Amino acid sequence: MIRMSLAALLTMTGLAAAAEPAATVRELNRGLVAGETFAYDPALVRVPVGGSVRFEPTDKGHNVTPIASLWPAGVPPLNVPFNSEATATFDRPGVYPVQCTPHTGLGMVALIVVGDADMDEFAAKAASAPGLTPKARAKLGVLAGAAGRS
Template identity: 90%
Template sequence: MTIRMTLAALLVLTGVAAAAEPAATVRELNRGPVAGGTFAYDLALIRVPVGGSVRFEPTDEGHNVTPIRSLWPAGAPPLNVPFNSEATVTFDRPGVYPVQCTPHTGLGMVALIVVGDADMTEFSAKAASIPGLAPKARAKLGVLAGAAGQS
């Protein structure tokens, strides 16, 4: 997995060409896209092909993006998008990548990135039994995994 901070100044200073458009953009929000919802990623279910990219956009301040380590694919590189930072992440391996906003996980601010063909049944069973995951986060991951399995 590759993380590219999308800072225009850094690109200009280093002479690096801008990356191709990401497959999806995920906005980090204080108010969710659903009426009455708070603290959400919009999109919360993201599907990309192997080698596809996801751009994380700090629409509202106070959010980050980190893996839910107990559910992260074995051997996959860690992900860390710092608070209030924009980043584009390229996923080079198939799998299911659950992410969270660390201060808002308990409020259900999680998302699921499905890369390539992934076994949603195995992920769902694991997510349902992981100890220590906040109830709202667990419930939302269950809904997202169910939706991913349907498509």
């Protein structure tokens, strides 16, 4: 299950500070790799079960939503609106693929790996998941491979 904590909600409204997240993912118009446009940085995040990830709209025009065909069954979807900062806590182990909806086709996808996860199984699912563009599918494959080696 993913939950947006009250502290995160208060942080988004500027009323209180949330606990330090385990990871921060920035939403960028230019990636850190030469020639890469529209990217999450980092695009691969590992957190323990119960860990949190803060999504930071460093550049405007991006959101964070699940890749529905690959999202873990029974887990409520994550939805970080455009130009919004939010912190999500991940309570179940697994692989959580996210996308920026207007830029998925350009490869703006990321993986959040929570606890121990079977990256080979995820990579096989991603290779045949419906609705992914070639660029998004390729990037998910690279990220899954990197996660399997780390």
